[in-house]
Amino acid sequence: xxxxxxxxxxxxxxxxxxxxxxxxxxxxxxxxxxxxxxxxxxxxxxxxxxxxxxxxxxxxxxxxxxxxxxxxxxxxxxxxxxxxxxxxxxxxxxxxxxxxxxxxxxxxxxxxxxxxxxxxxxxxxxxxxxxxxxxxxxxxxxxxxxxxxxxxxxxxxxxxxxxxxxxxxxxxxxxxxxxxxxxxxxxxxxxxxxxxxxxxxxxxxxxxxxxxxxxxxxxxxxxxxxxxxxxxxxxxxxxxxxxxxxxxxxxxxxxxxxxxxxxxxxxxxxxxxxxxxxxxxxxxxxxxxxxxxxxxxxxxxxxxxxxxxxxxxxxxxxxxxxxxxxxxxxxxxxxxxxxxxxxxxxxxxxxxxxxxxxxxxxxxxxxxxxxxxxxxxxxxxxxxxxxxxxxxxxxxxxxxxxxxxxxxxxxxxxxxxxxxxxxxxxxxxxxxxxxxxxxxxxxxxxxxxxxxxxxxxxxxxxxxxxxxxxxxxxxxxxxxxxxxxxxxxxxxxxxxxxxxxxxxxxxxxxxxxxxxxxxxxxxxxx
Numbered sequence: 001x002x003x004x005x006x007x008x009x010x011x012x013x014x015x016x017x018x019x020x021x022x023x024x025x026x027x028x029x030x031x032x033x034x035x036x037x038x039x040x041x042x043x044x045x046x047x048x049x050x051x052x053x054x055x056x057x058x059x060x061x062x063x064x065x066x067x068x069x070x071x072x073x074x075x076x077x078x079x080x081x082x083x084x085x086x087x088x089x090x091x092x093x094x095x096x097x098x099x100x101x102x103x104x105x106x107x108x109x110x111x112x113x114x115x116x117x118x119x120x121x122x123x124x125x126x127x128x129x130x131x132x133x134x135x136x137x138x139x140x141x142x143x144x145x146x147x148x149x150x151x152x153x154x155x156x157x158x159x160x161x162x163x164x165x166x167x168x169x170x171x172x173x174x175x176x177x178x179x180x181x182x183x184x185x186x187x188x189x190x191x192x193x194x195x196x197x198x199x200x201x202x203x204x205x206x207x208x209x210x211x212x213x214x215x216x217x218x219x220x221x222x223x224x225x226x227x228x229x230x231x232x233x234x235x236x237x238x239x240x241x242x243x244x245x246x247x248x249x250x251x252x253x254x255x256x257x258x259x260x261x262x263x264x265x266x267x268x269x270x271x272x273x274x275x276x277x278x279x280x281x282x283x284x285x286x287x288x289x290x291x292x293x294x295x296x297x298x299x300x301x302x303x304x305x306x307x308x309x310x311x312x313x314x315x316x317x318x319x320x321x322x323x324x325x326x327x328x329x330x331x332x333x334x335x336x337x338x339x340x341x342x343x344x345x346x347x348x349x350x351x352x353x354x355x356x357x358x359x360x361x362x363x364x365x366x367x368x369x370x371x372x373x374x375x376x377x378x379x380x381x382x383x384x385x386x387x388x389x390x391x392x393x394x395x396x397x398x399x400x401x402x403x404x405x406x407x408x409x410x411x412x413x414x415x416x417x418x419x420x421x422x423x424x425x426x427x428x429x430x431x432x433x434x435x436x437x438x439x440x441x442x443x444x445x446x447x448x449x450x451x452x453x454x455x456x457x458x459x460x461x462x463x464x465x466x467x468x469x470x471x472x473x474x475x476x477x478x479x480x481x482x483x484x485x486x487x488x489x490x491x492x493x494x495x496x497x498x499x500x501x502x503x504x505x506x507x508x509x510x511x512x513x514x515x516x517x518x519x520x521x522x523x524x525x526x
Contacts, residue, residue, distance in 0.1 A: 010220050014209075018217055019309075021205045022061045026052050029127055029198035030063035036190035038183045039134045040421050041388045045414040049074045052198060053114075053126040054218035057082040058312035060125075061221070067412045069343055070105055070130045072294030074112060075315060077104035078128045081114050084157040092118045093164030095192055098157040099136065101148060102332055106291035106339040108136050108152040109389075113160065113188065115195025117202050124206075124213040127198035129191045133184060134388040137177040141374045141389045142466030143283040143338035144501035151284060151337045153177040160188065179386055225313030230268025232305040233317060236357055238265040243352035244276075245365065247345045248473040250490060251500050253281070255327060255342060257349040261300070263357070272296050272350070274322040274329075281327055283500045284335035285468075287343045292328040293320050295411060299347040303354045303361050338468045338500075340412070344369035347411045348476070351397075355479060360400050364447055364519030365476035367394025367488070369468075370409050371513060375426055377463030385426045390417040395440050395448030395485055395518035397476060404448030404518035406435055427458045436486065436514060441475070443482030443520020450486065450515035459507040466502045471516045482520030489514035 010018075030050040034043055041047045049070035050063040057079035062071050080103040081096050096114040098104060104112045112130045116123040138145065138152030145151035155174060159167050174188075175181040202214070211217070240262045247255040258276035280286045297318045301310065308314050322329035328346070330336050345368035355362030370393050376386040393409035393416070409415070419430050432454040440447035457463050467490065475484040490497045491512045492505060505511075 015220065018209060019221060022052065025198055025201040025205060026050050026061050026063040028201055029194045030065045032197040033129055033131065033190050033194035036193055037131065038186035038190070039132065039388045040417045040425060041390070042131045042187065044417045044421050045391065047414045048129065048131040050127070050129050050194065051075065052202070053078050053128060054215060055087060055124065055213070058218065058222060060214070060218045060311055062310055065413065067414060068298035069291050069294045069340065069412065070110065071310070072297055072315065073105040073290040074128050074130045075312065076290050076293065077112050078114055078126060081112070081157050087123055090116055090123055091163055093161060094159055095161035095195070096157065097155060097160040099155045100157060101336055102288050103157070104290065105130055106288040106343070107337045108138065108148070108154060109133050109141060109337065111155065113191040113195065115192060115199060117199035119203060119206060119213065122213070125202055127195040129194055131187060131191060132389060133187055135179045135184065135386060137179065139337060140376065140466050140502070141337060141372055142502050143285050143341070143468055145284045145335040145337055146282070147333040147335050149333060151335055161192065179384065221309065222311055222313035225309050225311050226316050228308045229304065229314045229317050232308070233263065233268045233270055234265050236263045236265060238263050241353040241356040243349050245345070245349035245352065246474060247342065247368065247470060249500060250469050250472055250498055252498060255281070257346060259349050259353055261350070261353045269317045269319060270300055271319045271321065272300065274326065277323065278327045280325055280330055280334045284337040285327070285339060285341045286330035286334045286336040287328050287339045288336060289322060289329045291339055291343045292322055292346065295343050295346045296320050296350065298411065299350040300354070303358055338372070341369040341468050341470050344412055345470070352479070362479055363399050364397030364404065364441065364443070364479045364482050364521050366396040366404065366410060366448065366518040367450060367471060367476055367485070367516040369470055370412060370414065371515060372468045374466040375428060375457060375463060377457065377459055378461050380460070387422060387426045387428065390422050392416060392451060392453050392513060392515055394450040394488065394515035397518040398441070398443055398445035398447045398482060398521035400521060401445070403446040404440060406449040407451040407515070408448060428455055429458050430455045431510065436517060439486035439517030441478045441483040441485040441517060441520035442524040443478050444522030444524060445520060447476065447478065447482070447485045447518030447520045450488065450517045453513040454510060456508050456510050462504055462506055464502050464504055465511065467497070468500070475516055476519040478519035479521055481523030483524065485517030485519050488516040
């Protein structure tokens, strides 16, 4: 049956009510997950994704929280999970799980849980969530793993719950391979509970509006979103627009991101091709195709028409190609725990190409990826401590009519975990957290300022730091005559650190982070 054959006519007022109810449902799912999560990166920073899918595995609506990398990877990952476990193989009480990086969000620490919603004995929808777990064993949140198997526990697509009961063998395998099993179990229960909240709210929506399922509603929402996206593309000048950007890493290596955006105005489609981009790295910064697609579609849609809902329909007209085995299309066993350092940098190259199409909506380069930190060691009694990932952001590039945002985590959606929460999780003590004056690039509009972070660990024992930094040599570039933002700095006791690997430090060593500023827009007035 085609979409048009399956698509009834909805009264516009009723459709708007149904749409807002659906958005409220996934937002409540997300709030339930954040309230119940153990990990501060989920609870405090909002590093999560929540969405509802129809019976065909198409994302219908997403919660208005979380990161583009998670949500748009989840849009593809859920369909892969349902390919492994088709609808007919599921029964009430079944819940699916995986952290397969090549089918979901690109790193083992991101775990996806899929909870079916049942009505009259039939699965009518699925509520999915992806969150960053504190630990899955292995290397931790850093770039030093030499392959995916060294990075942690790989959970294949399987049933976490079977007919409402624990799949005990799966739980044993997972909890036996992590350093903090209570935290892992707590976050998994939070994901399952949030899916159940979504399912309950969807049942109420169906009862209120007399719906047996949401297939017709999904068709209407997805088709309207696709048509609106194609109309936005048809309004663009046809042609191919190319650009590139260079990302430098702490060890001195450089990554070339090359992209060509082709606008097919007749078909209402856009193709983004990454041919010419650097090959995969030996460090764990490689990006799987799902995650590259996620930030590609996010960036293109931001410039096209950001008011169109983000779902299967609005993502369909945006196509993407990337050379297999390159740094933007990693394959097993290439490592990728720190894939965000490249994935979140992609908009810097894409926006340069889009600036040739819509210059008024262009933006100068920003700092790119958030800098991530993870500290682990031992308390005086020998018991271990490990912090959840905590992140910091640099400056955002300036825009045509506005300066860049200061210390903002664009293009991701995570907030910084509050200092008090980080200090409560481990014997970390912060000495400074301030904006870097003058770090934004000059221009007709100034780039956003970076920030300075300084911390130590109050311990007499050695401790380890997983730090993922970037842009230490080349500052974010300005556009249309704007100047570059300041480069970043990463040092311990005043000495620069030049490695992507985990480092061992002594008690009271001082770590200093100076995050880059954003590039300026337009030539500065002298």
